[in-house]
Amino acid sequence: MKPRTLLVEIGTEELPPKSLRLTSEGFAAGIVAELDAAGFDHGEAIAYATPRRLAVRIPLVPAVLPDRTIEHRGPPFDRAFDEKGNPTPAASGFAKSSGVAIDELIRIDGEKGSWLGYRSLQAGARLDQSILGMVERVLGRLPAARRMRWQEHEFEFLRPIRWIVSMHGPDVIEGTLFSIPCTNETRGHRFLCPQGPVIEDADSYEEILLEKGRVVADFDKRKEMILEQAKSQARDAGGEALIDPDLLEENTALVEWPVAIRCDIGDLPSFRNLPDAVIIASMQGHQRYFPVVEPAAESGGETGPLMPCFIAISNIDSPHPEKVRQGNLRVIRPRLEDAVFFLNNDKGRSLESRLGDLQDVVFHARLGTLHDKSKRLERLAGIIAKRMLGEGAGSDAHDLEMVESAERAGLLAKCDLLTEMVGEFPELQGEMGGEYALNDSALNDNRPAGSPEREAVASAIRESYRPRFAKDSIPATEAGQAVALADKLDTLVGIFAIGQAPKADKDPFALRRAALGVLRILIEGEIDLDLESLLIAAKQGYPEGLSRAPGTSKKTANKTQAKSGIDESRGDGAPGQGSDRIRKSDPDNPLPQLRKFIFDRLRAWFLDQGIPADVFNAVHARFEERSEEPKRPFDFACRVYAVDAFRRRPEAAALAAANKRIRNILRQSERPLHGFETKPKESLFCEPSERALAKALDAIEPLAMERIEKGDYTAALHHLASLRDSVDSFFDDVKVMDEDEALRNNRLALLGRIASLFMETADISSLQSTGA
Amino acid sequence: MASTENARDLDTFQGLILTLQEYWAEQGCILLQPFDMQVGAGTFHPATFLRALGPDPWRAAYVQPSRRPADGRYGDNPNRLQHYYQYQVVMKPAPDHVQELYTGSLVAIGIDPLVHDIRFVEDNWESPSLAAWGLGWEVWLNGMEITQFTYFQQMGGVKCRPVMAEIAYGLERLAMYLQGVDNVFDLVWTKAKGEGSVRYRDVFHASEYQLSCYNFDLADIDMLRERFDSYERECMKLSTLESTSDDASDPSRRDNEVKGLSPGKFHPYPAYEQLLLASHTFNLLDARGAISVTERQSHILRLRTLAEGVAKCYCLLYPSDDDGEGSRRGDHLESLEHESLEKAQESDR
Structure with missing residues (x-):
């Protein structure tokens, strides 16, 4: 018999939407892996996922394996x-x-x-006898935040399983799974098609569900439909739909038959009186609506101002869409009115007056209250702001104000956590602080405490949680950058100090995100500060002896430390950091481990930007060669970007090869790759091409070094790229390992200079991905 | 006849209740009456909390007045009340088509699912103070949450098996939708014959105002604290599995306790009522703003301990009507240990 299409559909009650895509992909991949392991050939699997089903259709699966x-x-x-x-x-x-x-x-x-x-x-394995066992194993292994039991069954799944379709071509694969007999009868839309339909052939699954079942089974097709409908509905209103990618995914996972419905709020006082961020949060958060903004082109900004309407994605093609619309409008109005109520209540007090209340809110049992944290942030943001200004600056009015703003914003950044609005919409933390800080300055002076907050302070508070997610921007203002850095560094240092560094997939304090945030602010903000000294400054904000658990004996404290010592050494391949080793054994100093943790985020971050691993490695090797740890993220990134630009140059491949050759020669003769002191002597050159190379080097070296000292590695490598022809001729014409020791050493000295010069930026010899 | 039709008029609050009563009675639920104590939700009715435990089938439906002292707004807010009604349906084990039974009830109260957008949106339930959790949804009617639907997995720290499904309708919200009013106090309770309508305002506005005053401003904090402690002691007395520490040295007595075979010792029903009193007292303290963050944690933990004690006692005393007691007890103890192990692992995480 010819191979035919296999179809398995698990019919469930409504599945958790946020994880639906992952669940579906895991299901399809799991079945494929099982088929592979059992030796069944197959075509490419197609996964389907809706709120009420996980399905996979796999063409060209044989019914029986050969005997x-x-x-x-x-x-x-x-x-x-x-x-x-x-x-x-x-x-x-x-x-x-x-x-x-x-x-x-x-x-x-x-x-x-x-x-x-x-x-x-x-006898060869039979598909009909194997598949249900495979399905059961795969469902049991699917990742799930929480599983549940139902009825009197002991097995568990994300939600109750209510029907199972298993077919091979037109035939039902019979059997029972989870106490449910497998059939060819699926279920369509909960209301539009309450019974059936029957799937006539595994290949017609999608079409039958669409035409008879009123279900768009393909996740991505449904997503595309929602996107199109939302955009077109927004266009009809003369605006643009504000579509958050995660919210789009979630909506896709909440419907089987998407119908977008635009709801016009009308002239509502609550809409006029609320900041856009609050309205957007009300729409997106619980209600999963897409807000609509005025077209960006007209307003000139990134996104235009909010329009008084939103788009709801319903799961029904209602003959009376106005009823669905009215219903949704009835929900949003009281929500916006609640928000106005919160806003007005919150504005009755200044932000600063809430500082004292932060004493009642624990940041972490061993790291004090949020009041303690606020005090630390005031100090640390100030220190960072001063360092950002550099040695020379700091005296003029603008600089002073920046430092003051950072300190003030650091102190007040956590106050909005006690406001009613942030209680209702936690995602508005920071945003509301900024809003209320402006309010403090706009209102009268007869409030009991709290002087007017300047715009700069408000912006810095607003920006203090950035970047909040992968594509979020870093703070735009210097003071905002200082506060955002301070907040993240304080948390990182504190949590590491009490021995709660993330392990494997457990990162309850979101320290990985904080670490990446620190790096991104330093790099994208072009802040060339030494990470280690920042960590030390953050550490100094905490009391001494933080690492020792309160009430534990010294013995236990040592145990904890010993354990984390093991963790560290695992990923730590660089030997010879004598001073770090000694400090690592100091229970009060988690900083080397933390610095490594932060730098470890860099590699993946560059990869995400399309920078190949060997570029990162080339830069990293430059530090390893010197037994150094990279300390300045911005400097490191400049090198990475320079090498990435260099690798695309036509000279890159030849120079990478030349560097590799030089490296091998120097290694063999036991010479270092950098800091090569001996200068080659003019008098000992005998070949024209070695003289030419030396001459070219003499001309370029001061230019390149000047660039390197300024941190302009791209320009430095640009100069070095011009060496290509002379280096190539040198290797064509000259025998380095000459029998005459003087000549040999002179040539080694020449090569050493070249290697050294390249190595100032990165180890070019390890580059592989040359070419555009 | 005419008066019956009026009673079932879905334009009235009582018509809505009567329709739901009738519908769920047809599905085999026994129609219970509200529990006569102050509780925060229908879940606290013993017909839910206690009946979710143990192996026996159970189907019940009832209205439950629910108290949330902190949600009061002196009768000023169109959507918030400190006293409101839930309509609660529990089915154990829940039948295969329990979701369809529920959507059938919406049709019964006049909501056409082919016209309105009805959806089950993930919303899981967890009550730290009851040591209870379940998975389920909030049900949306055109974007508005009208019902909580939960499959209980654990109650009072004890694994629920078979699994009970709980359907909790927010009656005021649903009625506001059906009647098309934006203020809860404008709801028509009933259209009395020959006279004007009776509205929600006429029934509850005065009590909302006075109870908000009491909850937020007048309740005696010291008295509430003392009461919380007394209720806790009383609950412990009636439900603690371990023998009192003074008697621990008496080997014969201790033996009895450990086996849990002296049913006369445990009284889960009165113990549970003490827990409810303590729980409401905690809510009042909270509304009075008398509970700090750390205190809140410790109070929740104390309530949780009580809930676990009550649930254990209940399982030991009412294992099953149709099975040999001894073996059932053994089963339950096993499942208790299993659960507490799981809990320990959870808290480890």
């Missing part, structure tokens, strides 16, 4: 029979234990001899 002949070998043939031709005890024993008559045993010839034995035919 297999299995050889069973007994004793060597020459020891199977005695001289008279009678079976030896070994032979008869084998026959007996295999249950085969002695005269049915045959001679099996192999490369290394002959045996007495027999062949048996093993």
Whole structure:
């Protein structure tokens, strides 16, 4: 029989939407892996996912695997029979234990001899007998935040399973799974098609569900429909839909038959009086609506101002869409009115007046209250702001104000956590602080405490949580950058100090995100500060002896430390950091471990930007060569970007090869790759091309070094790229390892200079991905 | 006849209740009456909390007045009340088509699912103070949450098996939708014959105002604290599995306790009522703003301990009507240990 299409559909009650895509992909991949492991050929799997089903359709799966002949070998043939031709005890024993008559045993010839034995035919595995077991295993393994039981069953899944379709071509694969008989009858839309339809053939699954079941089974097709409908509805209102990618995914996972409905709020006082961010949060958060903004082109900004309407994605093609619309409008109005109520209540007090209340809110049991944290942020943001200004600056009015703003914003950044609005919409933390800080400055002066907050302070508070997610921007203002850095560094240092660094997939304090945030602010903000000294400054904000758990004996404290010491050494391949080693054993100093943790985020971040791993490695190798740890993220990134630009140059491949050659030569003669002191002597050059190379080097070296000192590695490598021809000629014409020791050493010195010069930026010899 | 039709008029609050009563009675639920104590939700009715435990089938439906002292707004807010009604349906084990039974009830109260957008949106339930959790949804009617639908997985720290499904309708919200009013106090309770309508305002506005005053401003904090402690002691007395520490040295007595075979010792029903009193007292303290962040944690933990004690006692005393007691007890103890192990692992995480 020809291979046919396999279809498995697990019908469920409404599945958790945020994880639906992952669940579906895991299901399809799991079934494919099971088929592979069992030896079934197959075509490319297509996964389907809706709120009420996970399905996979796999073409070209055979019904039965070919039978297999299995050889069973007994004793060597020459020891199977005695001289008279009678079976030896070994032979008869084998026959007996295999249950085969002695005269049915045959001679099996192999490369290394002959045996007495027999062949048996093993029937090939049947798909209909294997598939349900596979499905059961795959469902049991699917990642799930929480599983549940239902009825009296002991098995668990994300939600109750209510029907199962399993088919091979037009045939039902019969059986029972999770106490449910498998059939060819699926279920369509909960209300539009309450019974059936029957799937006539595995290949027609999608079409039948669409036409009879009123279900768009394909996740991405549904997503595309929602996107199109939302955009077009927004266009009709003269605006643009504000579509958050995660919210789009979530909406896709919440409907089987998407119908976008635009709801016009009308002239509502609450809409006029609320900041856009609050309205957007009200729409997106609980209600999963898409807000609509005025077209960006007209307003000139990134996104235009909010329009008084939103788009709801419903799951029904209602004959009376106005009822669905009215219903949704009835929900949003009280929500916006609640928000106005919160806003007005919150504005009755200044932000600063909430500082004292932060004493009642624990940041972490061992790291004090949010009040303590606020005080630390005031100090640390100030220190960072001063360092950002650099040595020379700091005296003019603008600089002073920046430092003051950072300190003030650091102090007040957490106050909005106690406001009613942030209680209702946690995602508005920071945003509301900024809003209320402006309010403090706009209102009268007769409030009990709190002086007017300047715009800069408000912006810095607003920006203090950035970047909040992968594509979020970093703070735009210097003071905002200082506060955002301070907040993240304080949390990182504190949590590491009490030994709660993230492990494997457990990162309850979101420290990975904080670490990446620190790096991004330093790099994208072009802030060339030393990470280690920032960590030390953050550490100094905490009291001494933080690492020792309160009330534990010294012995326990040491134990904890020893454990984290093991964790560190695992990923730490760089030997020879004597000073770091010593500090690592100091229970009060988590900083080396933390610095490594932060830098570890860099590699993946560059990869995400399309920068190949070997570029990162080339830069990293430059530090390893010197037994140094990279300390300045911005400087490191400048090198990475320079090398990434360099690798695309036409000279890159040749120079990478030349550097590799130089490196090998120097290694063999036991010379270092950098800091090569000996200068080659003019008098010892005898070949024209070595003289030419030396001359070219003399011309370029001061130019390149000047650039390197300014951190302009791209320009430095640009200069070095011009060496390509002279280097190539040198290797064509000159024998480095000359018998004359003086000549040899002179040439090694010349190569050493080149290697050294390249190594100032990165180890170009390790570049592989040259070319555009 | 005419008066019956009036009673079932879905334009009235009582018509809505009567329709739901009738519908769920047809689905085999026993129609219970509200529990006569102050509780925060229908879940606290013993017909839910206690009946979710143990192996026996159970189907019930009832209205439950629910108290949320902190949600009061002196009768000023169109959507918030400190006293409101839930309509609660529980089915154990829940039948295969329990979701369809529920959507059938919406049709019964006049909501056409082919016209309105009705959806089950993930919303899981967890009550730290009851040591309870379940998975389920909030049900949306055109984007508005009208019902909580939960499959209980654990109650009072004990694994629920078979699994009970809980359907909790927010009656005021649903009625506001059906009547098309934006203020809860404008709801028509009933259209009395010959006279004007009776509205929600006429029934509850005065009590909303006075109780908000009490909850937020007048309740005696010291008295509430003392009461919380007394209720807790009383609950412990009636439900603690361990023998009192003074008697621990008496080996014969201790033996009895450990086996849990002296049913006379445990009284889960009165113990549970003490827990409810403590729980409401905690809510009042909270509304009075008398509970700090750390205190809140410790109070929730104390309530949780009580809930776990009550649930254990209940399982030991009412294992099953149709099975040998001894073996059932053994089963339950096993499942208790299993659960507490799981809990320990969870808290480890």
